[in-house]
Amino acid sequence: xxxxxxVRVRFAPSPTGHLxxxxxxxxxxxxxxxxQAGGVMVLRIEDTDVExxxxxxxxxxxxxxxxxxxxxxxxxxxxxxxxxxxxxxxxAVYREHAERLVSAGKAYLCFCSQEExxxxxxxxxxxxxxxxxxxxxxxxxxxEAQHRRSRGDAAAIRLRIPEHPxxxxxxxxxxxxxxxxxxxxxxILRSSGIPVYNYVVVVDDALMKITHVIRGDDHxxxxxxxxxxxEALGWPVPEFAxxxxxxxxxxxxxxxxxxxxxxxxxxxxxVLPEALMNYLALLxxxxxxxxxxxxxxxxxxxxxxxxxxTPSPAVFDMEKLYWLDRHYIRQSPPERIEKLAESFFIRAxxxxxxxxxxxxxxxxxxxxxxxxxxxxxxxxxxxxxxxxDYDAAVAVNSPxxxxxxxxxxxxxxxxxxxxxxxxxxxxxxxxxxxxxxxxVRAETGARGKELFHPVRVALTGSHSGPEFDRxxxxxxxxxxxxxxxxxMSVRERLEAFRARRGF
RNA sequence: GGCGCUAUCGUCUAGGGGUUAGGACGGAAGAUUCUCAAUCUUCAAACUCGGGUUCGAUUCCCGAUAGCGCUACCA
Numbered sequence: 342x343x344x345x346x347x348v349r350v351r352f353a354p355s356p357t358g359h360l361x362x363x364x365x366x367x368x369x370x371x372x373x374x375x376x377q378a379g380g381v382m383v384l385r386i387e388d389t390d391v392e393x394x395x396x397x398x399x400x401x402x403x404x405x406x407x408x409x410x411x412x413x414x415x416x417x418x419x420x421x422x423x424x425x426x427x428x429x430x431x432x433a434v435y436r437e438h439a440e441r442l443v444s445a446g447k448a449y450l451c452f453c454s455q456e457e458x459x460x461x462x463x464x465x466x467x468x469x470x471x472x473x474x475x476x477x478x479x480x481x482x483x484x485e486a487q488h489r490r491s492r493g494d495a496a497a498i499r500l501r502i503p504e505h506p507x508x509x510x511x512x513x514x515x516x517x518x519x520x521x522x523x524x525x526x527x528x529i530l531r532s533s534g535i536p537v538y539n540y541v542v543v544v545d546d547a548l549m550k551i552t553h554v555i556r557g558d559d560h561x562x563x564x565x566x567x568x569x570x571x572e573a574l575g576w577p578v579p580e581f582a583x584x585x586x587x588x589x590x591x592x593x594x595x596x597x598x599x600x601x602x603x604x605x606x607x608x609x610x611x612v613l614p615e616a617l618m619n620y621l622a623l624l625x626x627x628x629x630x631x632x633x634x635x636x637x638x639x640x641x642x643x644x645x646x647x648x649x650x651t652p653s654p655a656v657f658d659m660e661k662l663y664w665l666d667r668h669y670i671r672q673s674p675p676e677r678i679e680k681l682a683e684s685f686f687i688r689a690x691x692x693x694x695x696x697x698x699x700x701x702x703x704x705x706x707x708x709x710x711x712x713x714x715x716x717x718x719x720x721x722x723x724x725x726x727x728x729x730d731y732d733a734a735v736a737v738n739s740p741x742x743x744x745x746x747x748x749x750x751x752x753x754x755x756x757x758x759x760x761x762x763x764x765x766x767x768x769x770x771x772x773x774x775x776x777x778x779x780x781v782r783a784e785t786g787a788r789g790k791e792l793f794h795p796v797r798v799a800l801t802g803s804h805s806g807p808e809f810d811r812x813x814x815x816x817x818x819x820x821x822x823x824x825x826x827x828x829m830s831v832r833e834r835l836e837a838f839r840a841r842r843g844f
Numbered sequence: 845g846g847c848g849c850u851a852u853c854g855u856c857u858a859g860g861g862g863u864u865a866g867g868a869c870g871g872a873a874g875a876u877u878c879u880c881a882a883u884c885u886u887c888a889a890a891c892u893c894g895g896g897u898u899c900g901a902u903u904c905c906c907g908a909u910a911g912c913g914c915u916a917c918c919a
Contacts, residue, residue, distance in 0.1 A: 631858025
């Protein structure tokens with residue numbers, strides 16, 4: 342049994358919605374394995390389920406994959422030597438090989454009705470036996486069966502499962518063996534002429550010369566049927582690698598109700614693709630030594646190894662993803678983060694649709710100030726509330742602020758500070774702010790928190806926040822800009838605050 | 845029900861017949877800064893259970909238990 346020496350892998354999603362993290366991880370491991378081996382990555386669309394498949398989902402899927410940073414060498418959008426790459430375009434191929442199996446006696450026509458099968462199945466279940474097909478049509482005379490079919494009797498095609506245990510090798514699980522006693526003769530072609538998943542997958546993988554089938558372990562139990570199919574068709578059996586399931590925090594298979602689980606969700610949240618890729622790679626794989634965790638896509642291509650993939654299921658941990666995302670946000674060139682962040686601010690109507698250079702330069706300071714402390718970029722507009730949403734009522738009344746303002750020296754500090762602000766009508770600068778604060782300290786005797794907190798509360802509406810040196814220029818410049826929402830200057834804030842509460 | 849897969853800190857994992865069972869996220873404490881964040885330091889936290897095999901098992905074998913999957917003319 343020889344297999345082409347060049348590695349060929351495939352990712353074969355069904356176009357039934359957005360790409361899910363579980364599938365994305367499967368795609369990633371395929372891609373990493375292929376790229377490392379200098380092999381070929383095939384993208385195949387499994388759209389035999391006409392009920393659930395939609396054309397628009399296919400382009401979504403490709404977009405999701407591309408956003409993550411994956412690419413492929415053959416696929417429905419690229420073609421290639423073993424196309425077509427959409428199962429709905431391959432129906433004739435499936436029929437042809439199914440008939441070939443019947444002619445060779447490896448498969449047979451089955452005339453059992455749905456009701457009959459169901460009854461048989463229920464009966465076996467009731468007697469606590471494996472609910473496998475009775476084999477009733479196995480013994481039918483082939484010539485006779487063909488006659489019946491040509492007379493118009495509905496016939497499905499079933500594969501004959503061999504009378505011996507089925508063994509196969511799996512890179513992550515080792516040797517796996519199934520007794521043929523528990524494997525039913527599977528239908529490969531429905532009486533309607535539509536082929537069944539477990540069959541088309543084998544035909545496609547074999548015809549597309551796939552050498553390594555890397556997929557979710559929900560397919561592990563289907564593999565014996567597929568191995569039997571390869572053998573019946575006279576095709577080499579590929580290597581398998583069944584990847585563990587990704588679970589939610591409740592240890593149940595990750596699904597929509599666990600919140601963000603599609604790649605599109607993460608993109609919308611402003612998670613960086615390389616952070617997601619890095620995180621996904623860590624779900625079930627660790628480098629030798631097990632201490633390194635930060636890997637760029639290029640590094641993953643070098644370090645990844647299927648042999649080091651764990652067989653046990655993994656719980657998806659949002660916090661750890663965020664940790665990686667924070668890391669990559671800080672590592673990224675500022676211009677990239679600014680560009681990405683911009684859309685979130687435009688959507689929040691904090692920036693105009695087409696910000697000019699002046700606004701962009703100003704916005705860059707906001708991003709530089711806030712982005713390093715954010716889990717994901719969609720948190721930025723909210724973090725920027727201290728710039729865009731100054732509310733004197735909150736500054737005065739919120740319980741934490743009220744407490745700060747009730748400190749003995751708070752009133753004096755604010756009065757002294759206001760005096761400094763009013764004495765000079767030009768824009769506040771960090772230098773002037775610092776010297777003013779020094780004067781306030783000297784005048785009032787307040788120091789540390791009792792000096793800074795009241796000012797912080799009056800200016801930002803919160804007793805905590807970023808450094809004044811960086812915040813003040815943003816406030817002052819922002820107040821000069823033509824923005825959808827006016828940004829209040831230091832002076833304006835102080836006045837609004839004083840109007841609410843004297844000092 | 846049957847079959848299969850899986851089992852190390854809360855989570856992701858490294859390790860492997862004799863180890864102080866390592867790292868990371870998260871948590872706690874401290875240092876630092878006006879505060880928050882960041883940073884640094886420190887701490888707590890694990891081999892599912894029961895039998896074997898062995899001088900010695902967390903590691904190998906068997907079983908139990910639990911979780912997940914498959915058991916369709918679904919994919």
